[in-house]
Amino acid sequence: MSPIMTGTVVKSTGSWYEVHTEGGETLSCRLKGIFRLEESKDTNPVTVGDRVTIDNEDGDWMIVEIAERTNYIVRSSPKHKHARQIIASNLDQCLLIVTMASPRTSTGFIDRFLLTAEAYHIPTHIVFNKQDILDPKGIKKQEYVSGIYKNIGYPVYFTSTHTGEGTDQVMELLKDKTTLIVGHSGVGKSSLLNKLDPALNLRTLAVSKMTGKGMHTTTFAEMHYTSFGGRIIDTPGVREFGLMAFLPEEISHYYVEMRKYIPLCKFNNCMHDNEPGCAVKQAYLDDKISEERYINYLTIMADYKANYKHWEE
Ligand SMILES: Nc1nc2c(ncn2[C@@H]2O[C@H](COP(=O)(O)OP(=O)(O)OP(=O)(O)O)[C@@H](O)[C@H]2O)c(=O)[nH]1
Ligand SMILES: [Mg+2]
Ligand SMILES: [Zn+2]
Known part of the structure; x- marks a missing residue:
């Protein structure tokens, strides 16, 4: 009898996938060729968060089935405008990390993301990070921008991963949920997760002094099981949310x-x-x-x- 198991995809590099099995193991798996053909408009047929069935074939773990997704977040692929890249699936909520310090997030970026999340009915919370380094102009800007979103019903939070301000509130929010963390490179996504669960020990890097932009430190989306309960998906910073598939x-x-x-x-x-x-x-x-x-x-x-x-x- 072949050892069939089910699990959740926690990382995908495009050529192999890490699957966290129900038994608590993490196994490196490959994908049966057939899936590549089936969903040709997606650049990635399997994404982080997917529930999959795996089977051992000649010593290699293979993903043989992908369960239907309850929801997912997509964007147009940065490389091929007309292809979709699925960022993650089966989410309870999204945490959009922004900052009015550096690299400053525009409302245009926020709106494009919210639009995508609304289309798939995924609740989104907005975190304004880097409170400790806001100058008076940044504070004013933050009051204005956060007010816009608060007024229309999006919960907003104010954090500093350096001082710990506001991070307890965020931890409460993430408990026992599956949460996608998104935002520009350098806003502090991985830093926030490290603050909430230091054992994660995710790589972080200072934003460039020259350009004020992040260094694209996180390179693959990855789901982490936190010590406080709850699963979080750290993602590489995105420059823009190219929208697609809407009329x-x-x-x-x-x-x-x-x-x-x-x-x-x-x-x-x-x-x-x-x-x-x-x-x-x-x-x-x-x-x-x-x-x-x-x-x-x-x-x-x-x-x-x-x-x-x-x-x-
Ligand atoms: N002053 C200050 N710096 C912060 C804060 N949060 C993060 N940083 C710094 O911002 C830089 C970028 O943080 P990261 O956590 O690597 O950012 P990221 O969003 O994960 O970036 P990518 O992985 O590239 O998408 C690091 O130097 C952090 O120390 C904060 O609250 N205050
Ligand atoms: Mg990161
Ligand atoms: Zn009208």
């Missing part, structure tokens, strides 16, 4: 504060730009939708039009 008319539905105005627009195919009788634009003009969010929405829509011309055919 342009869907996008406003993933803007949580726009939803209630959409049915009030005069035209039911309204894109909420310059159409007459647009309730969304009116809400923006009445200060019920933040200017940042609305402008980012228009930018995202313009991007879509530029990148996905086939929609207009």
Whole structure:
């Protein structure tokens, strides 16, 4: 009888996969060729978080089955614009790490990520890190930006991995959940996880003094089982969340504060730009939708039009 087992993919390098079995072992596995053909629009057929069945074939562990995903986070592949890269699957929540210090996160980046998470119904919490090095301008900016997201219902947290400020609250949030950690390179994703569970001992590196950018220290997404209970997926910093697989008319539905105005627009195919009788634009003009969010929405829509011309055919 062949030794079939089930487990969770905790790391994927593209050519091999680490699977954490139900028995508590971590095994290096390869993937049966058949899966590569099946889902050709994904650059990675298996992702961290996938529940898989593995089998031993001639001494090698092979992934022979992938269970249906409850959800996942994708982005367009940085290398091939029209291919999807699945970042992780089977998530309870996402933690978006941002900072108004260096490297500063833009609201455009935040909005693109939130859009993706909303599309897959994954709750997201926003962590403003590096409290200890904010200058007065950064503090003001942070008040403004965090206010935007708090107002529309996203929980916000303020942390410093250096002083420990706010990290207990984050630990509470992660307990007994599977959480994806995302954000630009250098915002302190791995540092935060080290602070919460020092045994993880993840590699971290200072941001470049020259460019103010992170060094892309974490190179593969990896799920860690924490000592406080809960599984966290540390990921490599992303520069941009290229969106895809949405229809342009869907996008406003993933803007949580726009939803209630959409049915009030005069035209039911309204894109909420310059159409007459647009309730969304009116809400923006009445200060019920933040200017940042609305402008980012228009930018995202313009991007879509530029990148996905086939929609207009
Ligand atoms: N002052 C200060 N520095 C921090 C804080 N958190 C992280 N850092 C520093 O920021 C730098 C980058 O931290 P990392 O944890 O490597 O960042 P990352 O988000 O994991 O980056 P990638 O793995 O490249 O995506 C390191 O020098 C950390 O010490 C903080 O709260 N305050
Ligand atoms: Mg890292
Ligand atoms: Zn409208």
